[in-house]
Amino acid sequence: MNEPHKRDRLRLAVKRRQECDVVLSCEQSLPRRNLVVRALLCNLFIVLLLAARVSHAADPVHQQIDRLIEAKITGPVAPRSPDAEFIRRVTLDLAGRIPTADETRSFLQDDSKDKREALIERLLSGPEYATAMAGLFNVMLMERRGENADWDRFLKTSFAANQPWNELVRQILLPSADNEESRGSAWFYKRRLEKSGQQPTDYAGLTRDVGRLFLGVDLQCAECHDHLMIDDYKQQEFQGLFSVYKNVSIRNEKFPAINEKSITEKLEFISVFGSEHQVTGPRIPFGAEFEIPPPPEEQPKKKPDPNAPPAFSSLKLIAANLPSPENSLFCRNSANRIWFALMGQGLVEPLDQFHSDNQATHPEVLNLLATEFAAHEFDLKWLLRQIILSETYQRSSRTSEETIEGTYARARLRRLTADQHLASLLVATGNLQRLLPSESEPSEQYTELQKEFLSAFAAEPKEPALSYAPAVKQALFQLNESQFLNLLTPQENNLTERIAKLQPRDVIDECFLSIFSRLPTVSERELAIDQIPDNEASRAARIQRLVWAMLTSIEFAVNH
Structure with a gap:
């Protein structure tokens, strides 16, 4: 065809x-x-x-x-956005960082009519695309529940190969420890099935997350009764999906795997507001029930192997039918x-x-x-x-x-994600290659900086990263954290060392291109030049203060 x-x-x-x-x-x-x-x-x-x-x-x-x-x-x-605004926005979205000063300068000087289309294609085919998408979907799906190298590798490999989104989801919903390339997909289930202290396994939480992340329906309030505010959300929708996930568990071996017990009968449930017993088979919310096959006429007397595949796998049916066109x-x-x-x-x-x-x-x-x-x-x-x-x-x-809010009459200001913000700090200050020479071998200094930065700027674990409001701990980090302030110290051809000997006008232009991805306006240049003295003794400190002020500004912290 x-x-x-x-x-x-x-x-x-x-x-x-x-x-x-x-x-x-x-x-x-x-x-x-x-x-x-x-x-x-x-x-x-x-x-x-x-x-x-x-x-x-x-x-x-x-x-x-x-x-x-x-x-x-x-x-x-x-x-239409100016070229400087566009290259910053699209580079953040597809590469997970701001453009370098050289990238911005080259794009602004390019007179070709199709340069925006060409830039989009370069970013989509570039090496940073897979990392940016892996970061985006890791936070979306795992919500800062911890890091896992196999999961990270699974996401990056999938996005680098441009694997169809529904196939990627299918591997998450039906992970296999036998497939080396995709075994990291089990992290989505494993992290949610792990017990926390004396708390029982949160099967209801896993059920809720599958519904809201892959279908856009949060059925939490329909666990014990029909939703009181949303007529569409019936208890049977939650219980049908719950009947699948209450039968899964973790098998901790060299590579974590998911065990599944075969479903032999429908799940019985009752509303807290009634006494009528209801039943449902496994189902995808708002879809038809999956038919449970009758058990064999003669059940074997020996106890089944808990690690053996189930005779009837509802996970296979979920994986086949949920991420479907x-x-x-x-x-x-x-x-x-x-x-x-x-x-x-x-x-x-x-x-x-x-x-x-x-x-x-x-x-x-x-x-x-x-x-x-x-x-x-x-x-x-x-x-x-x-x-x-x-x-x-x-x-x-x-x-x-x-303009009228919500009509898309103008671009919406978006707070940088914590990962975008950190990567952009390293690019702007010229410290990326020094601290992160390769993704597989980050320096000890980078690992410590990342830990402290995410603690201050990232959403709390298990919370959706949908908005990024300023907080006191972020301001304190930028004022006092030595790992952050060290980025401003002149060293190994970073920004402050590179511009130390330039003329004041060139210092300002390079700072604006490196940090804001644009050239300064006339008034901005005049105001900033006054902050760069001829006295060499205080010049370095003044430049560092200027860079600090720009890095901690709202303009740097948002995608606009």
Whole structure:
């Protein structure tokens, strides 16, 4: 089957449920006595709807994004971001750091019309892309629950090979200790199944995390009863997934593996608000139950091997059906989280609150991204490229006119993640190669700096890293932490040593290019030059204070 036809079939699979919702809403609005008229009108409505979509179907997805976003903007729109703003933003998003002064200077001097497209391709194919994506998804999926070398290697290898996102998720949901390349995927389960002190294994927490991270539904409040505020979240949705995970455990050998007991009967549960006993088989939330096969007529008398594969594996069914192009929740949640990572706000927020009473701000955009992501076989680079190519992504965050929040009329200011912030500090001060000559062999000084920095700037363990508010401990770190202040000391061709002998104007320009990824304005240059004395005795200290002030500024701490 050729590629376009294959994508068309995938698009239809994802859209099928969306069109069913349209049919149901049509049927509910017409008298039940006229079934023929109802059917004809519903079919006509769908045909007209599809025809409207097809008229622009040939346009690249990034242009379709812009058209759908702009259709809802009623006020002023920010202009396209200047080149300096763009290279900083996209390098942070795809390489996990700010650009170097040389990279910025080269990009600003480039007169070619397609230089933005070329930059995007260089970053997507560059060596830092896999590390940046591994960092992003490690924090998203593990939420600072600790580090694991095999997990880190699994993520980096997967993103370096541009493994389809649904296949990566499938390996997480069904880890194998026998596969050397993917055995690190067991860390997602293992860390959550580990007991904490005298506390029992948190099977309910694992169930909740699978639902909210991979489907965008937080079913925590539906564990003991139907959700009191969200009609869609029924107790059976939680219990159906829980029936899968209450049967898994850790097998601690040389490489951790996941054991699974075979399910032989449905799970019985009862609401705390009632007395009626209910049952459910294993299921993906909002999907059909998996049928439990009947046990063999003659059960063997010997005790089964606990390490042997189960006769009926519900984990295999979860892994096969949850990350599927036909699972619209998986597709929409995946697209929404990637949009959030690039745009600073989700099309659905909170990210784990997908339900009928919490519609997307731009449902057509979400449907487009979910459908096309699946149609392109969950190619993450393809999706990142389409969003970044859009004018919506490339708008400036600075505008003289007031824009309406949430409309994407301007770029949203995004606090740097803790990992981006640390990497950018090392790039800006010129200490990256000295402290981190290779990822596999970080220096002792880097390891200590990373530990202290993440303690001050990262979200608390088990907390979603969705916002990054300033805190007192961050200010104290920047004021007093010797590991941070040592970055400003002139040494081994770092920034402060490199600019020590330059003329004041060149000192200022190099500081701005290295730290803010832009040249200073006339007024900024004049103000800063006054801080650089001719007296050599105090010159070095003044330069260090200037660099410190720029590194601790809001402009450096945000992606704008």
